[in-house]
Structure formats: C-alpha cells, structure tokens
Amino acid sequence: xxxxxxxxxxxxxxxxxxxxxxxxxxTGTGVIAIMLAQKSNATIDAIDIDESAYKQAIENVMxxxxxxxxxxxxxxxxxxxxxxxxxxxxxVSNPPYFVDSTKTPEEARTYARHTDMLEFEExxxxxxxxxxxxxxxxLILPSKEGELFRDIAESKELYLTKLMRVKPRxxxxxxxxxxxxxxxxxSFSESSIVIEHEEHHSYTDEYKELxxxxxxxx
Numbered sequence: 540x541x542x543x544x545x546x547x548x549x550x551x552x553x554x555x556x557x558x559x560x561x562x563x564x565x566t567g568t569g570v571i572a573i574m575l576a577q578k579s580n581a582t583i584d585a586i587d588i589d590e591s592a593y594k595q596a597i598e599n600v601m602x603x604x605x606x607x608x609x610x611x612x613x614x615x616x617x618x619x620x621x622x623x624x625x626x627x628x629x630x631v632s633n634p635p636y637f638v639d640s641t642k643t644p645e646e647a648r649t650y651a652r653h654t655d656m657l658e659f660e661e662x663x664x665x666x667x668x669x670x671x672x673x674x675x676x677x678l679i680l681p682s683k684e685g686e687l688f689r690d691i692a693e694s695k696e697l698y699l700t701k702l703m704r705v706k707p708r709x710x711x712x713x714x715x716x717x718x719x720x721x722x723x724x725x726s727f728s729e730s731s732i733v734i735e736h737e738e739h740h741s742y743t744d745e746y747k748e749l750x751x752x753x754x755x756x757x
Contacts, residue, residue, distance in 0.1 A: 542568055542570045544734070545633050545679050545715065546567065546568075546570045546571050546633050547570070547574075547750055547753060547754075548679060548705060548715065548717060548749075548750075549571055549631060549633055549677065549678065549679045549717060550570060550571040550573075550574030550575060550631075550753070551574065551749050551750045551752070551753060552677070552703060552717045552749065553575065553629070553631055553677045555575045555578055555579040555581060555629055556578065556579060557628075558575075558579050558581040558628050558629040559581055559582070559628055560581060560582055560583075560584075560625065560626065560627045560628055560629075561575055561579070561581045561582070561583040561584070561627060561628075561629045561630070561631065562583075562584050562585075562586070562627040562629075562630045562631070562669060563575070563583060563584070563585040563586070563631050563632070564586060564616050564630065564631070564632035564634065564662070564665075564666075565586070565587055565588075565616070565632055565633060565634055565635070566585035566586060566587045566592070566596050566611065567587060567592050567595075567596065567633070568592070568595055568596060568599055569585055569595070569596030569597075569599045569600050569609070569611065570599070571585075571631055571633060572585040572596070572600065572609050572611075573599065573600065573603050573605065573609065574753060575629075575631070576603070576605035576608055576609055577605065577752070577753075578752070580608075581608065581629070582608050582610075583608055583609045583610070584610050584612060584625070584627075585600070585609060585610070585611045585612065586611075586612040586613075586614050586616060586619050587611075587612075587613065587614075588613075588614065588615045588616070590613060593611060593612075593613040596611045597611045616661070616662065616665050617661055617665065619665070620664070620665030620666075620668050620669055621665075621668075623669065625669070626669060626670070626671045626674075627669050627670060627671065627674060628670075628671045628673070628674045628675070629674060629675050629676075629677070630666050630669060630670055630674065630675070630676045630677075631676075631677050631678065632662065632676075632677075632678045633678065633679055634659075634662055634678060634680070659687070659688055659691050660691060663691060663692055663695050663697060664695070666697070667695060667697060667722075670722065672722055672723075673721075673722075673723075674721070674722070675719055675720070675721055676697065676719070676720040676721070677717070677718065677719045677720070678717075678718055678720075679705075679715055679716065679717050679718070680715065680716050680718065681714060681715060681716075682704070682712075682713050682714060682715065682716050685715075685716030685718060686716075688718070689718070692720055696722065697720045697721070697722060698720060698721055698722070698723070698724045698725070699718055699719070699720055699727065700719050700720065700721050700724075700725045700726070700727055700728070701718070701719035701727070701728050701729075702716060702717070702718055702719070702727070702728075702729045702730075703716070703717040703729075703730050703731065703732055704716060704729070704730070704731040704732070705717060705731070705732055705734065706731065706732070706733045706734070707733075707734050707735060708733060708734070708735050708736070708737060709733050709736070709737075710737065713731070732745050732746060732749065733745065733746070734746045742757075
C-alpha cells in the first residue's frame with residue numbers, strides 16, 4: 540500500500556499544532572506520521588503489524604528532516620495498547636475498514652484493507668486506554684463504515700465532535716468521512732470537501748488549500 544489520498548487527507552486535516560505525544564496506528568509508509576511531524580513539535584510513535592510496511596516506514600522516516608521525533612514500531616496494536624504505558628493527546632489512524640467483503644489474495648493488502656487483524660472494537664478499546672482525558676482521536680473511513688464506527692464509538696463513550704464529508708467529485712456521492720472523536724461530549728461541527736472537478740486530476744481550490752503544504756504541484 541503506497542501513499543494514497545486517504546492518508547494525505549487525514550494528515551492534512553488533523554490539527555496537531557498543540558500536540559505533545561502523537562500515536563499513528565497502522566502507519567503504512569509512515570506518511571501520516573511524517574506529515575504530522577512537519578506541522579508540530581510533537582514526539583510521534585508510529586506502529587504497523589506488517590513487517591514490510593514497518594521497514595518502509597523506517598526508510599521514509601530516516602529520510603525526512605524530523606526523524607529525531609518519530610519512532611517506528613513493528614507491533615500489533617492490540618499488543619502495543621496493552622503493554623505501552625504512555626498516554627497520547629492525539630491518536631490518528633487510517634485503519635483497515637472492509638468489514639464484510641471479498642479478501643484479496645495478497646496477505647499484506649488484506650491486512651491493510653480488512654478488519655480481520657484489527658476489529659473496530661479492538662481499535663476503540665486500545666484508543667481509550669492510550670488517549671489522555673482531553674485527547675483527540677482522528678481517523679478516515681468510507682462513509683458506510685464511518686457510520687458504523689460512530690455508533691460503536693458512542694457506545695463506548697467516545698464522541699464524534701467534528702466530521703468532514705469527502706466527495707471525489709461534485710457529481711459523485713460522498714465516499715469518505717474524516718472524523719474527530721473526544722472522550723467528552725462537545726458541540727458538533729460538520730463540513731464537506733470535493734477533491735476533483737469533472738476533469739480527471741483537475742483539483743478543486745478547497746482540496747488544494749487543504750493539502751498545499753504537502754503536494755509540491757500545489
């Protein structure tokens with residue numbers, strides 16, 4: 540799994556300016572951890588269960604200017620959340636999301652895209668253990684899975700306080716939710732963004748504005 544739009548959207552959308560300790564769950568290539576390091580002074584732990592992703596994340600982190608603040612771990616989140624005693628004021632994840640769908644033959648791709656290795660309930664239980672009382676948990680999910688995740692989160696007293704609906708084009712339905720959760724129920728805000736005009740790779744001004752610090756072409 541290479542750098543994708545989901546990771547870029549989440550990394551650009553999250554406000555990390557006041558964060559001290561950040562955790563990136565399922566870091567993949569490490570792109571979200573690196574993006575958050577670019578716009579904060581935080582110490583960042585990035586974890587991934589897949590060995591090849593872990594190695595690639597290390598390679599990318601070592602090549603970036605903020606490598607002294609990013610620590611990459613090869614671990615399952617279930618184990619990490621049980622053994623790690625550190626608390627985080629910001630936790631982010633571009634998690635596995637296909638709950639009921641056909642599996643791909645390639646094992647690593649299945650890990651990255653399906654919930655087999657990290658159920659939503661397990662993700663939330665671990666986040667609740669590691670998140671500070673005033674901390675923020677942000678993630679990106681397809682809209683259908685996002686609705687399911689919101690219901691499960693609220694049953695565990697983790698509340699959605701900010702939502703951005705993402706549409707690939709104006710004439711297409713929304714495909715992704717960018718979601719911000721907190722332990723305390725607060726006022727809820729909602730917005731939307733369109734990525735492209737009808738012409739392929741003709742990006743909207745709002746998408747360019749969101750991601751301009753990370754795309755050289757913008």
